[in-house]
Amino acid sequence: MTPAARLSAAIEVIEAIDNQRVPAAKALKEWGTAHRFAGSGDRAAVSGLVYDMLRRQASSAWIMDDDTPRGRLFGMLRLERGMDTDAIASLCDGSRFAPGPLTDGERQALTSRSLLDAPAHVAGDYPEWLDPYLIEAFGDDRAAETAAMARRAPLDLRVNTLKAKREKVLGSLRHLGVTATPWSPFGLRIMLGADARNPGIQAEEEFVKGAVEVQDEGSQIAALLSGAKPGEQVIDLCAGAGGKTLTLAAMMQGRGRLIATDRDKRQLAPIHERLSRAGVHNAEVRTPKWEAEPLSDIRESADLVLIDAPCTGTGTWRRNPDAKWRMRPGALDIRLKDQAEALDRAVAFVKPGGRIAYVTCSVLPQENGEQILKFIDRHSDFRVIPPSQTASVLWDKTDDFLAAVYLSDEGLLMTPRRTGTDGFFVSVMRRQG
C-alpha cells in the first residue's frame, strides 16, 4: 500500500470506531480481515496512524477545527508527526486510494491554527469531565502532565535476574536497539517508531528461555519499592497475569514463600506458564473456588502483601489511548470500592511488623493518597513508611528518583513526564507491633 492508501485505511478504521463504538483493536482486526492483501508493514502503519490519532484526538480536532475522522487524522499528522501543510497535501493528491485533496479550509487550519488558546483538556488530550480530578492531581501542570501521557510509549523489558544479567541481555538484544532504562536495575528499553511495528520480542531466544519479560519500568519500580526480600513470606493479592509476581520472585532469589492469587480466576490463567518460563520454584498460585477465601489458612503471618490494585488505569493512557476516551465517571466509583475491599482483605494476612504495598497505575488522588488516608483511618495500626525510605532500594538512583517523582506523606507518584514511565502510585505501610 502507498502511504496515501494507508491514510485512507486509517480514516476508514476511525470511522468504524466512531460509528460502531467498537474498541480500536477490534476495528483494526476487522479491517485486516477485510483487506487480506495488506501486509504486516501496512497493518503496523495503519495501526500506528490510528493509535497516534487516538492519543491526540482532542488536540488534533482543535487544530483542524474539524472533528471528523479525516480532520482528526490530518491534525495528528501535523501535531504528532510534525508534517507541514505541503507534506500532508502531497499525500492527498487525488490518486487512486488516496484521501481527497485538501480543502481550502483544511489548508488554512493546518497553516494557521495552534494550541496556544486551547483549554487544558484539549492541549492534554483527555475527557473534559476529568478536568477537576486532574486539577486536584497536578494543578496548573495538568496540561503538561497529560500531554506527556499522550505520547507514544517505549517497549520496556525486565531482565529476569533468576536467569540472566542485564549486561548480557543488552548484548544479545542489541539488534533491537535496546538500552538500559534509567531507574530500574533490571530494565531495558526499546523505542518504537511511528509505524508501531512490534519488534517481535516473544520470538527472541532470550524471551523464550525466560530471561526477559515485557514490563513497563514504572511497574518494575513499583514491585521493587515493596522491598520483598529472600526468605520472606510474600502474598501477591491481585496477581492477575503475574507481571509483579515475577518481579517479586526475582527479588526473592528463589528463597522464601510467594503466594499469588486474584479475586478473578480467569485473570490468573497466564501466570502458570509465565512462572514456569521464568524458572520460579517458590511460588504457589491459589486459584479461588466459589466464594471461599483461598488464603483462609494464612493468619497474620505474611511479611508483605502486595496489592496491585484494580484501578482506572489513567497512568497507562499512553499505551491504551482508546480506554482514555471510553472511561466513564461510574468506573472510578467501582474501582474505589474494589480498592478499599482489597486493602481491607489484606489486613488479616499481615503479621505485626509486616507491610502492605499498595500500587495503582492511576494518577488520580482519589485512588491513591486519599485511599491510603481512609485505610489508615479504618486500621490505625498501619503507618506509611516514608517514601524516601522506601525508594532507597534504588541505591545510587534514589536521590534523583525522589527529585523526579511527586512525593506526599502517603506515597509517591511516577508519571510519564516526571520519570518517563507509565503513571504509578506506590505506598508501603507497616503494621505496628
Ligand SMILES: C[S@@+](CC[C@H](N)C(=O)[O-])C[C@H]1O[C@@H](n2cnc3c(N)ncnc32)[C@H](O)[C@@H]1O
Ligand atoms: C492491576 S490488575 C493486576 C495486574 C497484575 N498484578 C500484573 O502485574 O500483571 C488488578 C487485579 O486485581 C484483581 N482484583 C480486584 N479486586 C480484588 C480483590 N478484592 N482481591 C483480589 N484481587 C482483586 C482483578 O481481578 C485484577 O486482576
